[in-house]
Amino acid sequence: MERRVNAVPHETESAAQDARPIYVLTDVSKVFPKRNVHALDHINLTLREGSFSSVIGASGCGKSTLLKIMAGLQPPSEGSVMLDGRPVLGTRDDIGMMFQQATLFPWRTVIENVVLPIEIRDGKAAARAAHDQARELLGMAGLSKFAGAYPNELSGGMAQRAAICRMLVSKPSVLLLDEPFSALDELTRDFMNMELQRICMERNATVFLVTHSIPEAVILSDVVYVMSPRPGRFVEEVVVNLPRPRTLDMITTPRFGALVDRIRGHLEMGVLE
Amino acid sequence: MTHVSPADEGVHIAASSGAVSTVWVEEGSWFDRVPRSVAMAAIFVLGVGLWQLVVVTGIVSPIILPSPVETAEQIWFVGHNLLTGGYMLTSLWITMKEVFYGFVLAIVLGFTLGVIVGETAFGERALMPYLVAFDTMPKVAFAPLFIAWLGFGIESKVALATYIATFPIIVGTAAGLHAADENARMLFKTLGASRWQTLVKMKLPTGMPHFFTGLKIGSVGVMAGAITAEFLGGGKGFGELIRIASTNLHTARVFSLIIYLSLVGMLIFMAVVWAQKRFVFWQKSSAVMEH
Ligand SMILES: Nc1ncnc2c1ncn2[C@@H]1O[C@H](COP(=O)(O)OP(=O)(O)O)[C@@H](O)[C@H]1O
Numbered sequence: 001m002e003r004r005v006n007a008v009p010h011e012t013e014s015a016a017q018d019a020r021p022i023y024v025l026t027d028v029s030k031v032f033p034k035r036n037v038h039a040l041d042h043i044n045l046t047l048r049e050g051s052f053s054s055v056i057g058a059s060g061c062g063k064s065t066l067l068k069i070m071a072g073l074q075p076p077s078e079g080s081v082m083l084d085g086r087p088v089l090g091t092r093d094d095i096g097m098m099f100q101q102a103t104l105f106p107w108r109t110v111i112e113n114v115v116l117p118i119e120i121r122d123g124k125a126a127a128r129a130a131h132d133q134a135r136e137l138l139g140m141a142g143l144s145k146f147a148g149a150y151p152n153e154l155s156g157g158m159a160q161r162a163a164i165c166r167m168l169v170s171k172p173s174v175l176l177l178d179e180p181f182s183a184l185d186e187l188t189r190d191f192m193n194m195e196l197q198r199i200c201m202e203r204n205a206t207v208f209l210v211t212h213s214i215p216e217a218v219i220l221s222d223v224v225y226v227m228s229p230r231p232g233r234f235v236e237e238v239v240v241n242l243p244r245p246r247t248l249d250m251i252t253t254p255r256f257g258a259l260v261d262r263i264r265g266h267l268e269m270g271v272l273e
Numbered sequence: 274m275t276h277v278s279p280a281d282e283g284v285h286i287a288a289s290s291g292a293v294s295t296v297w298v299e300e301g302s303w304f305d306r307v308p309r310s311v312a313m314a315a316i317f318v319l320g321v322g323l324w325q326l327v328v329v330t331g332i333v334s335p336i337i338l339p340s341p342v343e344t345a346e347q348i349w350f351v352g353h354n355l356l357t358g359g360y361m362l363t364s365l366w367i368t369m370k371e372v373f374y375g376f377v378l379a380i381v382l383g384f385t386l387g388v389i390v391g392e393t394a395f396g397e398r399a400l401m402p403y404l405v406a407f408d409t410m411p412k413v414a415f416a417p418l419f420i421a422w423l424g425f426g427i428e429s430k431v432a433l434a435t436y437i438a439t440f441p442i443i444v445g446t447a448a449g450l451h452a453a454d455e456n457a458r459m460l461f462k463t464l465g466a467s468r469w470q471t472l473v474k475m476k477l478p479t480g481m482p483h484f485f486t487g488l489k490i491g492s493v494g495v496m497a498g499a500i501t502a503e504f505l506g507g508g509k510g511f512g513e514l515i516r517i518a519s520t521n522l523h524t525a526r527v528f529s530l531i532i533y534l535s536l537v538g539m540l541i542f543m544a545v546v547w548a549q550k551r552f553v554f555w556q557k558s559s560a561v562m563e564h
């Protein structure tokens with residue numbers, strides 16, 4: 001993080017900037033010894049409670065690796081990851097994760113998929129007791145009618161919405177999203193992004209999103225981290241000072257265009273280096 | 274074929290003739306459109322016809338190849354004996370018991386070993402080589418040993434049937450446990466699932482289609498095992514009837530007995546397919562054709 005760029009100066013920073021830090025990464029590096037891949041190089045990152053941050057970079061630059069380390073799915077080679085004041089030394093139940101694939105299990109109905117985290121943590125009885133809450137979540141995601149359906153009856157967008165419900169059911173304080181909508185068509189994706197924003201604002205969730213779409217990063221985030229490959233490191237931190245709630249028509253504003261250009265510039269520099 | 278664009282001439286044609294059909298059907302070859310029942314009947318008639326032809330020309334002796342009519346008579350005879358509760362029904366019952374016990378044992382053994390091989394590094398690295406070695410042995414050669422160990426009763430037949438059917442079930446189960454994708458594994462890890470929960474709630478259900486593939490292969494082997502052991506080790510099953518008929522050069526009888534055995538084999542196979550449809554209801558593709 002060499003520089004901090006406020007694309008639009010003299011704008012009041014969003015409330016999230018003053019909130020308490022919840023995720024703190026200090027000098028996190030990751031080397032895969034097998035092929036001597038230096039995937040991450042001294043990543044420093046602070047996420048504040050209720051903030052929405054994105055990391056953007058070409059594929060293969062280490063975004064998923066970063067997310068897995070944050071989630072406690074992989075240990076870092078060096079450095080520390082602190083979540084809510086405690087070091088991350090394995091997976092934790094205050095983290096919710098989502099991937100590019102919805103990963104719903106076809107032998108469970110949609111609602112049974114949604115309560116799966118409860119079933120694993122507290123058993124079958126607790127999962128049954130959570131059905132009402134799950135139904136509420138499905139209603140919020142527009143899937144009320146599909147609670148009893150099996151996943152193969154859902155479209156791609158609906159499956160991802162069900163995956164969002166599953167992620168939220170255990171009330172995690174942080175959401176880690178790895179290109180959650182990149183398999184969807186653009187119209188569905190825009191819609192899903194607005195839904196995601198609404199849900200996160202409602203719950204004051206702290207979100208860290210991995211994406212390779214610049215507009216998606218800008219429309220959703222308070223801060224966008226630009227990552228360069230080999231070794232993966234943050235080359236830029238771009239603060240997005242667009243008012244919330246964001247709407248899709250902001251995409252055509254000059255402010256939005258300026259932010260996109262700035263990020264694209266840094267991405268291209270990273271590629272050329 | 275003239276190309277008519279709807280913008281200009283289409284309007285004209287529609288106006289003059291009133292009803293130009295714009296709906297057309299993509300036509301395949303007539304050969305591919307023959308209904309299944311007709312096609313199967315045709316193959317049957319063709320096969321039996323060729324068979325009759327070979328018999329009529331007399332190039333092979335009736336001891337080697339009986340006529341279709343003779344075989345049909347024997348099918349009728351055996352069927353009558355079975356339906357009236359004759360001695361053949363007793364034999365069939367014995368063979369079915371051998372097959373049933375053999376299959377159940379193979380499922381229990383195959384599933385257990387399959388889980389050990391598929392789930393543990395110990396099983397995969399240390400146990401699997403031995404299992405492969407056992408599988409590559411000529412299993413039929415074990416029949417005399419099983420008879421020496423377990424006697425002339427059904428136990429020795431069950432043993433060979435189990436031996437032949439177990440390995441495919443091991444492989445199916447183990448392959449199934451590896452079938453879950455990276456995301457499903459990561460999801461279960463982030464949810465804090467224990468190894469047992471991951472196995473029961475994710476890996477085993479994911480692997481069900483593979484497990485059933487193993488069962489289908491095993492279900493075919495189990496019959497072969499039981500009959501082979503009967504050939505070599507006496508007993509009173511259907512295999513013994515075949516052996517006697519064949520010693521008496523009663524080839525038509527042999528044919529008809531084999532046909533009844535294949536019906537039983539098909540029944541077992543269909544039972545597995547039915548179970549798969551029932552338990553792996555989310556798998557849409559044809560369960561019969563996919564091995
Ligand atoms: N388990 C692993 N073993 C070896 N190399 C890995 C492993 N996981 C990721 N890598 C390498 O690390 C780099 C970053 O991968 P990844 O984090 O998946 O990138 P991204 O998500 O940005 O596309 C890639 O070069 C990849 O080949």
Ligand SMILES: [Mg+2]
Nearest residue numbers: 063064065178
């Ligand atoms: Mg990735």
